[in-house]
Amino acid sequence: MSHDDDRTRYIEITVQSALTRVDSARMPGLKWSLNPYRGCKHNCVYCYARYTHEFLELDPTKDFAQTVYVKRNLPQALRADLRKSSWQREHVSIGTATDPYQPAEGRYQLTRNALLVLREQLTPAGLVTKNTMALRDADIMASLSRAAGFHLIMSISTIDPVLARQLEPDAPTPQQRLRTVQQLVEAGVRVSVALAPVLPGITDGESQLAELIEAAYDHGAEVAFHQPFRMYSATRASLFAYLKTHHPHLLEPYQRVYSVRQDPPREYRWKLSDRIERVRRRLAPRQPASQPMTPNEGQLQLGL
Numbered sequence: 001m002s003h004d005d006d007r008t009r010y011i012e013i014t015v016q017s018a019l020t021r022v023d024s025a026r027m028p029g030l031k032w033s034l035n036p037y038r039g040c041k042h043n044c045v046y047c048y049a050r051y052t053h054e055f056l057e058l059d060p061t062k063d064f065a066q067t068v069y070v071k072r073n074l075p076q077a078l079r080a081d082l083r084k085s086s087w088q089r090e091h092v093s094i095g096t097a098t099d100p101y102q103p104a105e106g107r108y109q110l111t112r113n114a115l116l117v118l119r120e121q122l123t124p125a126g127l128v129t130k131n132t133m134a135l136r137d138a139d140i141m142a143s144l145s146r147a148a149g150f151h152l153i154m155s156i157s158t159i160d161p162v163l164a165r166q167l168e169p170d171a172p173t174p175q176q177r178l179r180t181v182q183q184l185v186e187a188g189v190r191v192s193v194a195l196a197p198v199l200p201g202i203t204d205g206e207s208q209l210a211e212l213i214e215a216a217y218d219h220g221a222e223v224a225f226h227q228p229f230r231m232y233s234a235t236r237a238s239l240f241a242y243l244k245t246h247h248p249h250l251l252e253p254y255q256r257v258y259s260v261r262q263d264p265p266r267e268y269r270w271k272l273s274d275r276i277e278r279v280r281r282r283l284a285p286r287q288p289a290s291q292p293m294t295p296n297e298g299q300l301q302l303g304l
């Protein structure tokens with residue numbers, strides 16, 4: 001079954017299993033991932049997950065935001081996964097490939113129902129999003145946090161609203177995301193901000209990073225991590241089109257640097273880490289007190 005809204009076609013599919021084992025050296029901390037949707041209407045020009053549409057023989061540039069697959073039975077499949085005798089209640093990472101609170105979630109509520117299943121089965125989880133819709137499920141997140149452990153990461157690449165609109169055309173503004181961060185913290189949810197991705201020459205200025213980190217602190221969140229932009233082949237067309245329009249002087253350097261590697265050079269990554277560390281030290285007095293880990297976070301529960 002499928003339905004369309006103004007620009008996006010939603011295709012409902014069923015899955016055998018909700019969880020995917022993560023076995024990647026690039027993501028050493030992740031064990032299991034869960035993605036209710038495939039494709040993402042936020043349509044960020046730098047999105048690394050565009051490659052997932054190539055597997056479906058779709059255009060990763062045009063179709064990624066226009067054809068979204070909806071795993072209609074995901075909560076039921078998740079319950080079956082978590083009831084297996086082999087399940088060890090390991091940490092589940094939600095939203096590793098697409099945003100679990102993209103607009104489709106308003107209609108389908110798959111993320112919400114997956115969180116309910118995780119809480120029911122006392123399984124710890126984390127979730128990454130750019131969308132304010134997360135606030136709708138704050139009560140479930142807070143109770144999952146108490147029952148088994150939960151941590152939300154709000155991804156923000158810049159607090160400049162004009163730049164954000166260019167980079168993340170259909171995601172909520174950074175200011176809306178920061179307000180959501182604050183409201184989630186007030187609701188008892190453990191929240192951090194990820195500076196992700198950091199785009200060389202575009203969002204990596206020291207004052208830009210300082211404004212972003214300061215804004216995260218002022219809204220009650222710690223900074224979880226930063227991620228220098230990594231180029232996947234399926235992302236090249238959308239990123240280069242963006243550069244051509246908005247930063248033509250950066251087109252050639254990006255083409256040169258990313259033609260031989262996925263990541264920026266090591267020296268750049270070191271400099272970026274130093275820069276962020278310097279900003280964090282300077283802003284340390286503004287950093288909010290660490291949000292308490294829940295007593296059960298990461299531990300197994302017997303469900304008694």
Ligand code: SF4
Pocket residue numbers: 040041042043044046047048049097098099130168171
């Ligand atoms: S919100 Fe995440 S998954 Fe969605 S388009 Fe942006 S980077 Fe990709």
